[in-house]
Amino acid sequence: MSSRANPTVAVLMGGPSAEREVSLSSGRECANALRDAGYNVVEVDAGLDVAARLLEIKPDVAFNALHGKWGEDGCVQGILEWLGIPYTHSGVLASALAMDKERSKAVFRAAGLPVAAGLLASKAEVMARHQMPPPYVAKPNDEGSSVGIYIVDKDANTPPRLADDMPDIVMVEAYVPGRELTCSVLGDRALTVTDIITDGWYDYHAKYDEGGSRHEVPADIPQEIFDACMDYALRAHRALGCRGLSRTDFRWDETRGLDGLILLETNTQPGMTPTSLSPEQALAAGLDFTQLCQWLVEDSSCRR
Secondary structure, X not given: OOOOOOOEEEEEEOOOOOOHHHXXXXXXXXXXXHHHOOOEXXXXXXXXOHHHHHHHHOXXXXXXXXXXXXXXXXXXXXXXXXXXXXXXXXXXXXHHHHHOHHHHHHHHHHOOOOEOOEEEEEHHHHHHOOOXXXXXXXXXXXXXXXXXXXXXXXXXXXXXXXXXXOOOEEEEEEOOOOEEEEEEEEOOEEEEEEEEEOOOOOOHHHHXXXXXXXXXXXXXXXXXXXXXXHHHHHHHHHHHOOOOEEEEEEEEOHHHHHHHEEEEEEEOOOOOOOOOHHHHHHHHOOOOHHHHHHHHHHHOEXXX
């Protein structure tokens, strides 16, 4: 982070991923908050010319508000390392690991964290026959925000018919029933636990459409489960080597107690609007949205 009195922050947003619109919303909110905090802010829609734009702007810090491929998987982090521009959130390796569901699950298993049984199969295999006994979930191995998720019910006689834009390699994972819980980590501190209440699966529309879900912060759950979520989220953050802000998502089958708590994934670029899950949790922990964005800028560095 520069010691200049009025540092320039380039907010990277948009980009080419399936989560472009969410990223644009995050980026605008973060840019406004950082202006309120006194930074000189330049909004950058991260396209193929992102490196050239950054060389032209010469920012002191890049605030990464990108979601999905290219912005969340280590690619833009590599560009920023190459250019020597300090940036927010996780570095190249942690970002790439967290985005790859199969590899991140291997890291979680090695750290003693509970994950659902799963396997990788070709798109053709997944559509030809059940790859595991239903119920199960079929999803891209390297997308976020519940993009492209198919839930195969326990009574399903046929495998799912996947969309043409699904990748060639698909993760098939045992379906975990129960409640949606999530916990953010800021720096080296787990913030709190949110119970995400929705009528069905917490899919893309439930996450981002108005009224799609409601958030109970802090979650009204048994203390043992609350503490376990906090512990698992911090251990997942550390095991992947995350920096700055991350958010780890869980499913909890309350009929099974602690054994029913399963870690789904860790998100290294959580949504960043004032009503997004991580900012809500930061507020519950005493940091308003502007303070959260400022904290991330002050935490920025290279070699993350």
